[in-house]
Amino acid sequence: MARYAYVNGRYVDHRDASVHIEDRGYQLADGVYEVVGVRDGKLIDEGPHIDRLDRSLRELRIGWPVSRQALGFVMRELMRRNRLRDGLIYMQVTRGVARRDHAFPTTPVKPALVLTTKNTKHLGVDPGPGVAVKSQPDIRWERCDIKTVALLPNVLAKQAARESGAYEAWLIDDKGCITEGASTNAWIVTPDNELVTRQTDNGILAGITRGTLKKIAGDLQLRFVERPFTLTEARKAKEAFITSATSFVTPVVKIDGEAVGDGKVGPTARRLREEYVRFASEGEAVT
Template identity: 85%
Template sequence: MARYAYVNGRYVDHREASVHIEDRGYQLADGVYEVVGVRAGKLVDETPHIDRLDRSLRELRIGWPVSRNTLGFIIRELMRRNRLRDGLVYMQVTRGVARRDHAFPTAPVKPSLVLTTKTTKHIVADPGPGVAVKSQPDIRWGRCDIKTVALLPNVLAKQAARESGAYEAWLVDAKGCVTEGASTNAWIVTGEGELVTRQTDNGILAGITRHTLKSICNSLQLKLVERPFTLAEAKEAKEAFITSATSFVTPVVKIDGDPVGDGKVGATARRLREEYVRFSDEGEAVT
């Protein structure tokens, strides 16, 4: 079956999809992106993901390339053409094509819009044995709250983690505090049973899965505290886990090779994953 991409008004063969060499996303990383999960043909958390895309565009002063309703149609049509049941919809908006210059183009430029899809395995409630994370220095810029395509520090951190045998990197700031993962939000469960995750500020991306999980924690009457936590505190925690549109809720059982708690998946992370899977099963069906 042919795989399709959407590029600036056209559905094209994925192998032939391309943008202009002077697209500012390619030249200057002058663009933003968003990823929406798809589960059993249903979009998961579509509205807050598109809200975050809108915020990122406004922060960089990039206009919408199409209306919000049109974007919703494009997403669904691409899913239909690719027969996507479980996976991801990736969307990217750049400032557009212009003569290379660091400053914004002086002449009007239409923003570029690209969408692709990716098929993944159907995520189940059972988290398996959990994953390992590797700490890395956080060398990113000061506006990590904007979901930009400028991800080189994240790439380097993730590669270092993979080369060490870990699944994810946890980024650590100059104060020794964990900010977030290279592509996930970071959580711990203290010995007293408190769930701790860093507060949303310019230092982290406000994860959509993170936001939904906060609501789930409230419904389960779990005590949630949003504050910085150190790498040392994380290594002494009872449990740890990561969240994202691709990872859902994934327990962390090792940090830098040291076991978290008893080195096994904890009850809190397991329960939250089960609840998030249940929530995602209630997503918006795509016809």
Template identity: 55%
Template sequence: MSRVSYVNGTYRSHAQAVVHIEDRGFQFADGVYEVWGVFDGRLADFDGHMTRLHRSLNELQIAIPMTSAALKRVLDETIRRNRVRNGIVYLQVTRGTAPRDHAFPKDVAPSVVVTAKTIDPAKGEALATKGAAGVTQPDIRWGRCDIKTVGLLANVLAKQAARERGAYECLLVDEMGLVTEGSSTNAWIVDADGKLRTRDTQANILRGVTRTKLLQIIAEEGLELDERPFSVDEAKQARELFVTAASTFVMPLVSLDGTKIGDGKPGPVATRLRAAYLEQADRDAI
């Protein structure tokens, strides 16, 4: 079956799905995106992603293209047409199409693109059971990483660096030697004292929706949490290291830059939180 995309009001095959050459997403990375996990054909954390989408659009002064209810119908229909039971659905909203000029154009409708694809959950479970490798490199991104913009070149370079070094994820490190987040994830440790730690969102990091959901689960589970940064050395000396995202849920990292984390196996906290997240996300998906 050929994949089907939604582009500005029309469902098209991938081969026919195009935007104008002067779409500002293509010309300037002038747009935002969101990714929802799909559980049994339903959207996980719908409201959380929608809230973040509206915040990102408002921060960039891009008009909200349609109501949340209308957008959900588009997302659901794209999932249905692609027969996705488990996977992701991707939404991109750009400022629209206009003659190339750095300043905002006037009276231009936003461009909206939606795609969906299947992801085999067994592959993610196998990796989570084994544990993945991580690497580090300096964080060279711009100063507004709290906005989920499509301007991801620095993230792409970091992810490519991870792949070239045989790793799953690259943790980004600021000028003080502290981990900000992953190239496409939020980063967490269980430190040497057994306390969960993750960087607070006052820093230049993305306000992860999966991160937010996990904070709720951590509170419900009665686990101790400290929202403050950790260094690369602290990560390497931690009992556990893991990353979170809508497409990876909770993924244990069992090494960092070649240094074994803990006993080199996924730890009990990450394993417990992954199971709790998956159960809750599946239960609450709509």
């Protein structure tokens, strides 16, 4: 079956999809992106993802390449053409094509829009045995709240984690606190059963899955607090886990080779994953 991508107004064969050599996203990382999960043919948290895309565009003063309604149509059409049931929709908007210059183009250019899809396995309530994370220094810029395509520090951190046998990297700021993962948000459950994740500020991305988990935690009447927590505190936690559109709720059972709690998936992470999967299964399927 052919696989399609959407590039600046056209649905094209994925193998032939390309952008101009002077696209500012390619040359200057002058662009933003979003990733929306799909489960059983249903978009997960579509509205919040598009709201965050809008915010990222506004922060970088990039215009919308199409209307919000048109973007929704493109997402669904690409799902239909690629027969996407479980997976991800990746969308990227750059400032557009212009002669290379660090400053914004002096003449108007149309923002560029690219969408692709990726099939993944059907994620269920079973979180598996959990994953390991490796701590890495957070060397990113000071506007991590913008979901830009400038991800090289994240790439290096993730690669270091994978080379050590870990699944994810947890980034550590100059105060010894965990900001977030290379591509996930970080959570712990303290010894007195407090559910903790860092507050949203310019040091982390306000994860959409993170936001949904906040609501679920409230519904479950968990003791939830947003605050910084240190690597030392995480190592002494009862439980830890990561969240994202790609990993849902995935328990962390090792940090830097040391077991978290008893080294097994804990009840809080397990329950939150169950509830998130239930949430993700709701909604109208795209046909």
